[in-house]
Amino acid sequence: MTMLEVSRVSHRFGGLKAVDNASFGVEQGEIVGLIGPNGAGKTTIFNLISGALEVQEGSITLRGEDITRLRPDQISRRGLARTFQSPKLFTGMSAFENVRLALIYGNPERRFSHEEAEREVNRLMATMGILSDRNKRVRDLPLAGRRYLEIARALATNAEMLMLDESMAGLTSRELKQIMGRITDLRNRGMTILMIEHVMEAIMGVCDRIIVFHFGTKISEGTPAEIAVDPVVRAVYLGADS
Amino acid sequence: MLISTILREEKPALVAIPVSIVALAFAPSVVPESIGISLITVLMFAILALSWTMFSGPTGFVSLATAGLFGVGVYVSAILRDFLPIEVLILIGGAVASLLALAIGMLTLRLKGVYFILFTFGVASLIRSSVAWWETNVNGTVGRHVSGASNEVIYLLLLIIFAVALVGGFLLRHSSPGLALQAIGENQEAAEHIGVNITKLKVLTFAASSALMGMTGAVMATRFRYVDPSIAFNPLFSFLPVVMAILGGLSRLYGPLIGVTILVVLQEFLIREYPYVYLLIFGLTLVAVVLWLPGGLVELTQRLYIRLKIQWIKMRMRITRFRRIRQADRR
Numbered sequence: 001m002t003m004l005e006v007s008r009v010s011h012r013f014g015g016l017k018a019v020d021n022a023s024f025g026v027e028q029g030e031i032v033g034l035i036g037p038n039g040a041g042k043t044t045i046f047n048l049i050s051g052a053l054e055v056q057e058g059s060i061t062l063r064g065e066d067i068t069r070l071r072p073d074q075i076s077r078r079g080l081a082r083t084f085q086s087p088k089l090f091t092g093m094s095a096f097e098n099v100r101l102a103l104i105y106g107n108p109e110r111r112f113s114h115e116e117a118e119r120e121v122n123r124l125m126a127t128m129g130i131l132s133d134r135n136k137r138v139r140d141l142p143l144a145g146r147r148y149l150e151i152a153r154a155l156a157t158n159a160e161m162l163m164l165d166e167s168m169a170g171l172t173s174r175e176l177k178q179i180m181g182r183i184t185d186l187r188n189r190g191m192t193i194l195m196i197e198h199v200m201e202a203i204m205g206v207c208d209r210i211i212v213f214h215f216g217t218k219i220s221e222g223t224p225a226e227i228a229v230d231p232v233v234r235a236v237y238l239g240a241d242s
Numbered sequence: 243m244l245i246s247t248i249l250r251e252e253k254p255a256l257v258a259i260p261v262s263i264v265a266l267a268f269a270p271s272v273v274p275e276s277i278g279i280s281l282i283t284v285l286m287f288a289i290l291a292l293s294w295t296m297f298s299g300p301t302g303f304v305s306l307a308t309a310g311l312f313g314v315g316v317y318v319s320a321i322l323r324d325f326l327p328i329e330v331l332i333l334i335g336g337a338v339a340s341l342l343a344l345a346i347g348m349l350t351l352r353l354k355g356v357y358f359i360l361f362t363f364g365v366a367s368l369i370r371s372s373v374a375w376w377e378t379n380v381n382g383t384v385g386r387h388v389s390g391a392s393n394e395v396i397y398l399l400l401l402i403i404f405a406v407a408l409v410g411g412f413l414l415r416h417s418s419p420g421l422a423l424q425a426i427g428e429n430q431e432a433a434e435h436i437g438v439n440i441t442k443l444k445v446l447t448f449a450a451s452s453a454l455m456g457m458t459g460a461v462m463a464t465r466f467r468y469v470d471p472s473i474a475f476n477p478l479f480s481f482l483p484v485v486m487a488i489l490g491g492l493s494r495l496y497g498p499l500i501g502v503t504i505l506v507v508l509q510e511f512l513i514r515e516y517p518y519v520y521l522l523i524f525g526l527t528l529v530a531v532v533l534w535l536p537g538g539l540v541e542l543t544q545r546l547y548i549r550l551k552i553q554w555i556k557m558r559m560r561i562t563r564f565r566r567i568r569q570a571d572r573r
Binding site: 050052071072073076077081082084088089090091092093097100101102104105106107108153154156157 | 429434436
């Protein structure tokens with residue numbers, strides 16, 4: 001089943017066409033990587049899908065439902081959650097409160113008792129391996145902890161699909177292996193994931209499929225093995241003569 | 243979840259809030275009359291500062307529309323005072339201010355930072371100018387006389403609105419919408435992406451807090467007894483609650499109340515002793531508060547308390563070490 005379908009989407013910033021006629025799909029339970037050099041339009045695509053930017057042309061559907069004109073909170077409540085390039089957490093709150101707030105607002109149809117909410121938040125934090133940090137202030141968490149917390153917060157909205165924007169940037173190789181493992185675990189539990197990443201080791205290691213963008217246009221799509229040998233992609237990344 | 247959280251985490255407040263309301267209810271009968279009259283001013287500013295803090299405190303959207311919303315309440319009372327009892331006027335004043343806030347909210351809450359501040363200040367000025375134009379050109383008058391109410395009635399009504407503001411502010415701080423407002427203040431984009439309908443939450447909170455401002459205006463019209471746009475929409479009603487709330491501190495519910503008490507006492511002293519320079523001194527106080535006390539007196543007290551505690555622990559460690567050395571010497 002197709003989880004996300006992006007059809008002929010374009011977006012301009014004044015005279016600059018940041019995304020040009022982009023079309024791609026993400027199947028349920030897949031991990032799809034979105035790669036490309038800086039300025040390729042990857043984050044703009046994330047912003048268009050999540051509702052942060054208005055879609056000027058084209059359409060986006062989630063599980064067949066048109067979400068093109070929906071607000072970010074409406075999209076979030078339909079099961080699509082995202083993280084940000086630089087973690088956007090509520091720094092004045094504890095890690096626990098960050099996740100609890102997402103649990104309450106991401107599931108408006110459910111009323112959680114205090115104990116239920118606590119149990120659920122603890123479970124989500126344990127999934128991302130940060131249960132011991134639950135009472136820490138966000139500003140006291142290391143970068144990896146913040147990345148995990150942002151993912152736990154996204155999961156708390158009852159997400160069926162996660163969009164991870166450079167969640168591995170700035171991590172040590174040990175942390176990288178750890179987060180790759182946890183992302184694969186999420187997929188094994190049925191989560192659909194679309195991720196922007198510059199760390200090629202991670203992209204090649206966890207993705208089922210990779211989509212390559214350059215100057216707002218999709219230039220290639222395929223399995224990690226196909227992308228690794230694609231001459232167009234090699235030219236974009238390594239120069240025309242390679 | 244709200245009740246269980248409050249019962250678990252806020253036991254002192256559950257005692258402090260009713261005690262302070264009861265103490266204020268009995269205050270006029272035990273203090274001299276002059277202080278009783280000052281208490282009316284304290285209550286008025288306390289409501290304005292508390293209601294301003296409900297919205298602007300957590301979100302960081304500094305509204306300067308308070309004078310407009312308060313003034314609308316004043317004018318509702320001034321126009322309808324001869325036809326309706328004051329209790330009904332309070333409700334109408336609150337409703338009109340709330341509806342006006344809904345309209346302002348729809349127009350302005352998408353704005354951010356300084357644009358929002360300027361727009362709300364502009365809206366308050368626009369309401370004032372519109373009322374002035376209407377009174378002069380349509381009614382052929384500058385101001386209106388309002389049938390007064392006794393100080394006891396005014397005090398009691400303000401106390402009831404204050405109690406509503408205090409309990410409302412307390413519940414909001416401990417509820418999910420309160421946490422979501424804080425989230426909006428910290429990172430609006432992230433709040434939106436976890437499912438918070440930020441426009442709806444901001445507009446409704448702004449409208450609810452504005453109702454309290456309009457209600458206060460409706461009561462105060464009976465104390466002013468004569469109102470014109472310069473009295474009802476005095477820009478100080480926009481600025482003073484902000485300064486008072488910031489001076490006391492926004493992080494705690496009682497912070498604005500501390501700021502209100504200090505500044506009302508200071509204001510009355512300055513008006514009495516230095517009537518020509520009191521606004522200048524008030525302005526300097528605002529600058530000093532913003533520059534040196536961004537967290538307010540509450541945060542300053544907390545910092546001092548922590549420092550004193552550290553010093554106390556260090557002193558006890560020194561004494562213990564000294565005793566051990568002495569005991570070792572004796573042996």
